[in-house]
Amino acid sequence: MPEPMVMLQDHARNFAKLARLHSECVSAKVEAIHSDHAVIFIELNVEMPLRMRAKGVSDSGVKRREEVLVKLPQSYPWVSPRFYLRRSFPRNLPHLYPAPMDEMPVPCIVDGKLDEYFAQFGLLEAGVFSLLNQLVKWLQNAAQGTLISASQGWEPTLRESLDSLLFLNAEHVRENVNRRGGFRLQKATFLRSGSNEDQLLDKAMTFVTCSDEAVPLNSFANSIEAEVLKSKLCRGHTVCIVLWSGKDASGKEFVDDEYASETVTTFSDLKARADRFGCRSHFDTVLAGLERVWELACRSKKVGSEQSYFVCPIPVTVIFCVRRPVRLIGEHNQSSIEILPYTVEFRPSSDSKSLLQHGNDEPVAPCSQLDITNPTLLRNVSGEEDLSPVAFLGAGSVGSKIALHLAKCGVEISAITDNGNLSPHNNARHALIAPAGGLFNKAKCLADEMRMLGQTVEANDIDLREITDAVSAKRILPKRTQFALNTTASLLVREAVDQAQGVTVKLAEGALFAEGNGAYLLCEGDKRNPRVSDLVAEMYAVAPDAVLKQLTDERHGLTEVQIGQGCASLTMRISDAQVSSMSATLSQKFTRWMKEKPANGRINLGLSDPNTLNCHWQELEVDEFTIVPIDGIEGWQLRISARVINIIQGERAKFSDVETGGVLIGVVSARLKSITVVDTLEAPDDSKRSATLFVLGTSGLKESIRARYLESGHTLIDVGTWHTHLSNCGPSDIDRKTAQDIANERPPPSVLLIVAPDNLFAISAKAV
Incomplete structure (x- = not known):
């Protein structure tokens, strides 16, 4: 032996x-x-x-x-x-x-x-x-009788390790099942391995992909074709036959409540299954119809010539939609319809025009059914909720990775906008690989990738800085969009979207800094208040010192990287692993924000230690900003952080019987026509307070303003002053004269905020 x-x-x-x-x-x-x-x-x-x-x-x-x-x-x-x-x-x-x-x-x-x-x-x-x-x-x-329990659900028929596979959108198939019973033909493609003499259940194997598109029965003959790829490998177009039962003799929906293991091997067995599943009449009808359509096609010489007989047997998959007494185990949609597919091969020849060469003895292969990649499947596998559609502004390294993270969780991506092209240096960390040669738009390439995930994405090759009106805004933010994420880290893009008409979706902005060791995600509040521009200013005012130092350090910001002879690109030196790590967390925080839908704004700040790779995140809630029209310069507005309002009200309470005030710290945008206030400086010691007048002192004021400017990384500046009135009266003549004097002294708009007991007044003036 x-x-x-x-x-x-x-x-x-x-x-x-x-x-x-x-x-x-x-x-x-x-x-x-x-x-x-x-x-x-x-x-x-x-x-x-x-x-x-x-x-x-x-x-x-x-x-x-x-x-x-x-x-x-x-x-x-x-x-x-x-x-x-x-x-x-x-x-x-x-x-x-x-x-x-x-x-x-x-x-x-x-x-x-x-x-x-x-x-x-x-x-x-x-x-x-x-x-x-x-x-x-x-x-x-x-x-x-306890292999399964009805309380747990119906155990789908075990179909593991089968050679023939069917890929389809199971949810779409189930949606077409009605109480009347019937059948539906759907377009499909196939891949078949084996010689023409090989049969199913022996050496032949098939892989059928069923689309959602219906095919009329009389178009059957024109819907099938095949071509040889190489020896013993063919591909082509075919159809799938979807069948479902109607009502039983008592008038109730036909339900098959008896379990049966998979034993089908012949067409005769398949007909017996159609009987069992309550759809034999529809099965016979559709089969007779297919034979009739084929015969008519042969007579009309649309098929039947030597060239018209197929280069290989044509696999056709019969899909039974079987109602069970309880929901299926593992079906997230709680469906009680089990999908049972079987593939049979049509072999018409010059000797026999019949579709089934061996009649009832034609081999039939039970199929393993796998879902086509689609958002529902991805949500189920990821354990993610069905979230609202998102539009992406920017498809660079960070944007492409976050977009794919979301798409792979089944989140609908409604649109991607970026007018940049993939270049060879993008291969260092972009989610996509740039093809050699040619110009390939980032948004279009990313949209193509997402279509393989079952997404329907609008790709826009548009300069986001030119989004100014409702028409262009609608393009980058389609009607179904409820959230948008800007990953461009561009001030101009941020402000263009902020001022665009008709933008009602809630926006967020995500970006990396400090060579990828830091990241932020800014999320708007309800009715876009606070908006992203407000949150950026607030971030510079409240960020912890360690984060602010990295955020504003020029050595860790944008650096010039040589990418070709005589040319350069502004980008950060950062590995793909680091971009992926931080982008993955940003995507998680973004989806959490989508789920929670907080009324307030939100600032997420993360900073990792490059030595230990530990990352610490801080989340800050930001209440809505108070918006005050600025009298004296048309179209401008003062936007005041709720935190600043609280500081001012605290000072007002402290000096309740006299007027008091201080300095407003923030940012100014001529493009948005806004002055955004995110901090204050206390009035100098030489300031004067009385019941009718407040005079801001000057002792150490310039030094304090400069120190705050440097502390914020050259971001926050002196944007005006504030003072209280003891009554609800508006600006006095002295206030207006002061506003004019300030306008004549310095070019940027500077505001005077008057805090009355029940009102806020903002005034400014143009230089004369």
Whole structure:
């Protein structure tokens, strides 16, 4: 006996010896040793209720003692033993692998891969005993009818490890099922391996992808075609036939509530399944219709010439939509419709115009059904909620990665806008790979990638700085959009979108800084208050010192990187891993904001330690800004942080019987015609307060203003002053004269804020 067979014999004897030690094993005997496997028969005691025990068989057909065939493959113990039940074992039980009726059924005794389960036990004896325990439990549950529980849902028919595959949008198929019953043809493509003589269930395998597009029955002949890719490999167009039942004899929806393992192997078996599933009449109708359409096509010479017969058999997949009594296990949509697909091959020839060459004996292959990549599938796999559509402004390194993170979680991306092109240096960290040569727009390339995820994305090759009116805004923010994320880190883009008419979606802005060790995400509040521009100013006012230092340090900002002879690009030196790490967190924080939909604005600041890679994030809530029209310069407005309002009201309460005031610190934008206030400086010690007048002192004021400017990284400046009135009167003549004097002294708009008991007044003036 060859050495491999000797080893198999030793393993088989050891397995039988171990099996006999199991408390439920009645006998174990080595039956045969072959070149590639050993055969062992074991007899197991199956515990069942006394009533069934007395009969020697359970109500489900499981015997008091069951004989099981065990095969030890030649590669044992690197692979698990295989277990086979008697051929007459009942097939109306779950957790049985697909098998023809004339073959021994195989039970599914573990959740997952059997080999992996067996391999987790380092001690061989422990692995064997564990498998026997699982097998005994399976037989006991089969006897007692507890392999599945209706409270958990309907266990889909086990169709693992089948050679033929069907890819389709299961939810779309289910949506077409109605109470009347019927059928629907849908366009499909196929890939077939095997020679023309090879048949399904033998050497031929098919991979069918079903689209959502319907095909009229009379267009069937024009919907199928094939071409040879290489020897024994063809592809082409075909159809899928979707069938579903209507009502039963009592007028209720037809429901199949009896479990059946997969045993279909012939067209005759397939017709029997159509009977069982309550749609035989529709099955016969559509098959007769296909034969008739084909015959008419042959007569009209649309097919039938030598060139018209196909270069390979045409796989057609029949999809039964079967109503079950309860929802399916694992179906996130709580559907009770199980999808059971089978592929048959049409082989019309010059000898026989019939579509089925072998009639009822034509081989039929049950298919494993896999969902086409689509947002619903991605949401289910990711465990993500169904979130509102998002538009992306910018498709650079950060934007492309966040967009793909969201798309892979099933978030609908409504539009991507970027007028930049992919260049070779983008390959260092962009989510896409730039093709060699040519100009490829970033937004369009990213949209193409997302279409493979089942997305329908509008790609815009537009300069975002030119978004000024409602028409252009609608283009970058389609009607269904509810959120938008700007990842350009461009001040001009931010302000262009802020001032564009008709922008009602909630915007956020995300960017990296400090060579990718820092990141921020700014999220607008309800009714776009605070808006992103407000949040940027607020960020510079409230960011922790460590973050602010990195945010404003010129050494860690944009640097000139040489990317080609005689040319350069403004970008940060940063690895793809670092961009991916920070972008992934930004995408998580962005989706959390979408879910929570807070009324206030939100600032997220993150800073990682390049040595330890630990990242600390801080989240700040920002209340809505108070908006005051500025009298004296048309169209301008003063936007005041709620934090500043609280500071001012605190000072007002402190000096309740006199007028008081201070300096306003913030930013000015001529493009937005706004002055944004995010901080104040206390009035100098030489300031004068009385019941009718406040005079701002000058002692150390310039030094304080400059210090605040430097502290903010050259961002926050003196934008005006504020003072209180004890009554609700507006600006006095003195106030207006002061505003004019200030306007004549310095070019930027400077505001005077008057804080009355019940009102706020803002005034400014033009230089004269």
